[in-house]
Amino acid sequence: MKQILWFRRDLRVTDSAILANAKDEVLPIFIFDKNILDKLSKDDKRVTFIYKNVLKLKEDLKSIGLDLAIFYGTPKEVFESLKNKGFDTILCSVDFDNYAKKRDEEISKIIAMETFTDSFIIHPKDALKSDKTPYKVFTPFYKSLSFIWESESLVLFERNKNLKKIEFDYDVILGLQDLGFIKQKLPEFLEKNADELIDEFSLKISNYQEDRDFFYKNATSNLAVHLRFGLISPRELFNKIKKVRAIQSQKDFYIRELFWREFYNYILFHFPKSEFENLNEIKVNWSLNEENFQKWCDGNTGVPLIDAAMRYFNLTGTMHNRLRMIVSSYLTKNLLIDWKKGEEYFASKLLDYEASSNIGSWQWAASTGADAVPYFRIFNPYLQSAKFDKDAIFIKSVILELKEVNPKLIHTENGVQSNLFLNYPAQIVSIEFSRNRAIEEFKRANNEKS
Numbered sequence: 001m002k003q004i005l006w007f008r009r010d011l012r013v014t015d016s017a018i019l020a021n022a023k024d025e026v027l028p029i030f031i032f033d034k035n036i037l038d039k040l041s042k043d044d045k046r047v048t049f050i051y052k053n054v055l056k057l058k059e060d061l062k063s064i065g066l067d068l069a070i071f072y073g074t075p076k077e078v079f080e081s082l083k084n085k086g087f088d089t090i091l092c093s094v095d096f097d098n099y100a101k102k103r104d105e106e107i108s109k110i111i112a113m114e115t116f117t118d119s120f121i122i123h124p125k126d127a128l129k130s131d132k133t134p135y136k137v138f139t140p141f142y143k144s145l146s147f148i149w150e151s152e153s154l155v156l157f158e159r160n161k162n163l164k165k166i167e168f169d170y171d172v173i174l175g176l177q178d179l180g181f182i183k184q185k186l187p188e189f190l191e192k193n194a195d196e197l198i199d200e201f202s203l204k205i206s207n208y209q210e211d212r213d214f215f216y217k218n219a220t221s222n223l224a225v226h227l228r229f230g231l232i233s234p235r236e237l238f239n240k241i242k243k244v245r246a247i248q249s250q251k252d253f254y255i256r257e258l259f260w261r262e263f264y265n266y267i268l269f270h271f272p273k274s275e276f277e278n279l280n281e282i283k284v285n286w287s288l289n290e291e292n293f294q295k296w297c298d299g300n301t302g303v304p305l306i307d308a309a310m311r312y313f314n315l316t317g318t319m320h321n322r323l324r325m326i327v328s329s330y331l332t333k334n335l336l337i338d339w340k341k342g343e344e345y346f347a348s349k350l351l352d353y354e355a356s357s358n359i360g361s362w363q364w365a366a367s368t369g370a371d372a373v374p375y376f377r378i379f380n381p382y383l384q385s386a387k388f389d390k391d392a393i394f395i396k397s398v399i400l401e402l403k404e405v406n407p408k409l410i411h412t413e414n415g416v417q418s419n420l421f422l423n424y425p426a427q428i429v430s431i432e433f434s435r436n437r438a439i440e441e442f443k444r445a446n447n448e449k450s
């Protein structure tokens with residue numbers, strides 16, 4: 001048997017479904033997909049990260065007697081070129097977003113594909129309500145999976161140790177610049193591997209539930225990017241967290257967070273239209289104000305917390321979870337701009353960008369999705385900064401012109417603007433006015449639907 005092992009978002013050799021299920025002779029490959037790369041800007045940080053980790057995967061595969069052939073092109077071109085070389089199947093892990101589904105449909109017509117659920121703990125088909133329909137609310141979904149999260153460890157895939165490397169020219173390695181990208185500086189935590197991040201996190205997990213919302217602290221695991229590219233599998237992470245010596249309830253809380261990732265993948269699988277449409281089918285009259293949207297993107301809204309979060313994001317490709325919740329609420333409620341625009345902007349830069357989590361979370365913030373925030377619960381960014389960044393440590397670290405300003409002014413609407421010596425943008429909307437406008441619009445949209 002001759003098989004192609006197509007690594008995509010599972011860049012590891014441990015707990016690998018494809019290395020476990022492969023037989024006989026194999027050609028492990030990675031494709032730098034032109035369909036995706038051509039849409040990215042040349043300074044995209046994710047390509048630097050993936051590039052580095054593809055080379056690492058090549059080394060890891062070599063250490064177990066295999067290798068990695070690296071291609072640059074469209075998947076269609078690559079598999080057309082491999083079609084007549086006698087391969088029986090392509091083995092790969094499955095993805096449920098629209099592009100991935102269409103791509104795989106096209107490729108399976110060239111060479112048969114065998115797919116595995118390897119990036120998530122459950123297959124979405126394996127958790128249905130008693131009436132066989134999918135859950136739309138997180139808590140019952142999560143409770144139905146207690147047999148998983150109550151267990152001490154999950155079974156991992158053991159790789160088949162009898163695989164033989166197919167003769168191939170494995171030495172062709174394009175440089176990052178040959179792919180059209182410029183090497184980027186990455187946030188420091190991405191210089192660490194998943195085990196190092198878990199070790200660091202194990203020292204703070206006992207305060208996770210209390211500290212995780214304080215975005216000036218480094219209190220979360222920082223593992224989303226590693227999970228996204230499969231440098232660690234969610235099963236391995238689950239097992240390692242279970243083994244950490246720390247307060248049980250805090251570990252359970254963290255594992256529950258991992259199931260939000262499962263939940264959004266589940267929702268995208270069962271409701272694929274949610275990639276493009278409001279899941280709850282309400283019709284909101286979104287504002288088309290491009291100027292306000294651009295100010296949100298650039299961090300020039302005149303609200304210090306929103307601006308700090310967005311400027312930091314533009315610089316680093318990362319954003320703390322609570323800040324994501326606050327800026328998405330501000331865009332979809334205070335500015336009344338369609339969540340799809342924010343989702344797309346995040347997708348263009350977020351280092352841990354993952355279609356299902358991003359779409360699900362944006363629909364959550366916009367009160368249009370599964371188990372979404374009620375439309376009348378709108379974050380007030382000033383109250384949020386006063387509560388979670390009392391001394392304005394995060395805000396001042398990003399907006400240097402506010403360094404000498406009293407934090408109380410920063411947490412007051414128009415407070416910063418009242419200082420005539422500061423050159424800081426005026427607020428683009430009043431918080432009270434825009435909040436009421438959003439509530440009225442969502443009330444109308446919800447009433448019209450029912």
Ligand SMILES: Cc1cc2nc3c(=O)[nH]c(=O)nc-3n(C[C@H](O)[C@H](O)[C@H](O)COP(=O)(O)OP(=O)(O)OC[C@H]3O[C@@H](n4cnc5c(N)ncnc54)[C@H](O)[C@@H]3O)c2cc1C
Nearest residue numbers: 220221222223224257258261321324325353354357358361
């Ligand atoms: C508008 C918005 C967009 C988002 N887009 C993404 C995205 O594209 N990719 C992504 O991985 N996460 C996304 N999230 C969820 C969350 O913000 C990140 O997973 C988290 O900030 C990553 O940091 P961490 O690994 O330190 O998190 P931790 O607090 O350490 O959490 C551990 C893990 O749990 C998972 N998790 C936690 N919260 C969520 C959540 N709400 N949804 C899904 N998974 C979660 C992640 O895999 C995370 O790595 C988004 C949230 C919002 C509000």
